[in-house]
Amino acid sequence: MHEEDYMKQPLAYIHPEAKIAPNVVIEPFVTIDKNVEIGEGTRIGSNVTILEGARIGKNCNIFPGAVISAIPQDLKFKGEETLAIIGDNTTIREFVTVNRGTKSKGQTVVGSNCLLMAYVHVAHDCIIGDHVILVNNVQVAGEVKIDDWAIVGGMSAIHQFVHIGCHTMIAGGSLVSKDVPPYVKAGREPISYAGVNSIGLRRRSFTNEQIRDIQDIYRFMFQKGLNNSQAIERIEAELPASNERDEIILFVKNSQRGIIKGYYNSENKE
Known part of the structure; x- marks a missing residue:
């Protein structure tokens, strides 16, 4: 100085x-x-x-x-x-x-x-x-790795080595012990998938078509009773290629801690 x-x-x-x-x-x-x-x-x-x-x-x-x-x-x-x-x-x-x-x-x-x-x-x-x-x-x-545009709610605790994907929204008070893939909302206890972060994506100029494609991808990941390998196989076979699709697939394949589960309730305890 x-x-x-x-x-x-x-x-x-x-x-x-x-x-x-x-x-x-x-x-x-x-x-x-x-x-x-x-x-x-x-x-x-x-x-x-x-x-x-x-x-x-x-x-x-x-x-x-x-x-x-x-x-x-x-x-x-x-x-x-x-x-x-x-x-x-x-x-x-x-x-x-x-x-x-x-x-x-x-x-x-x-x-x-x-x-x-x-x-x-x-x-x-x-x-x-x-x-x-x-x-x-x-x-x-x-x-921990947190990608661009992620938002983590107050009082949350993130476990060592966790990876949080881009454009995610994590609810306040969450205990984040698994990887959170891109574009999703996550919350509840244990932390689980709570839908696509569509409001955040629209604010960042994602088109309705892009958001629908992301929602289709996560239906295979979290709502059809498939394991990750089965879901990725179906996604690659049945959904059109896009930057978002490829990013989600690469994230899941490279996850070291495993990704969060689907919606967790009394009928679904897997």
């Missing part, structure tokens, strides 16, 4: 090796460690702590009390040099914590144009896409 920038922040501690772009607003009682980079136009609220390894993009807004790039809460971590990366135009509300990575992936990533509401925790080595919303007090365990 330039000397005049220091003069504007007499109550903040900024390590002399931190790289702070022009037009960054740093409020009182902020701590910024060495090996930190912050892009232009970002605002850092009071009492924010930004530790070694943080890479924060342009035009972000980080609210008071947040802690970015603290070391992982992982006993296997041995002090290796890793990163916590925040994309451009992302808002991080009060008391959010984003831990940096371990040697597993080397970095934790939160994409651009995201909103992390108050008290969200993002653990080590998570990869969160663009336009993701994590509502108040969502707790994300290590090495």
Whole structure:
């Protein structure tokens, strides 16, 4: 930073090796460690702590009390040099914590144009896409992947290694222990399929035809009594090829934890 920038922040501690772009607003009682980079136009609220390894993009807004790039809460971590990366135009509300990575992936990533509401925790080595919303007090365990445009309701807990697909909507208070495929709504206990996220898809300019095709795919996956292999075989044989179809099939085939089940009630306990 330039000397005049220091003069504007007499109550903040900024390590002399931190790289702070022009037009960054740093409020009182902020701590910024060495090996930190912050892009232009970002605002850092009071009492924010930004530790070694943080890479924060342009035009972000980080609210008071947040802690970015603290070391992982992982006993296997041995002090290796890793990163916590925040994309451009992302808002991080009060008391959010984003831990940096371990040697597993080397970095934790939160994409651009995201909103992390108050008290969200993002653990080590998570990869969160663009336009993701994590509502108040969502707790994300290590090495979770959340794809673009996903919305996770407040008070939800996401198990380590879970993969949440793009354009999903997860109900508040969910315990997410299985992978959630793209374009769906998920909720209930245990977490299960609750339909296609048609409202969200329309807001993002998906056509009615695209939405109907997605609904047809998930009828095979969740409503015909088929296992995943049988469903994929029928989908490939009977439904037209599309980007959405191929993305859903690839997601299911690559799932490491298994995908959520269909609607769970007293007559359907599989």
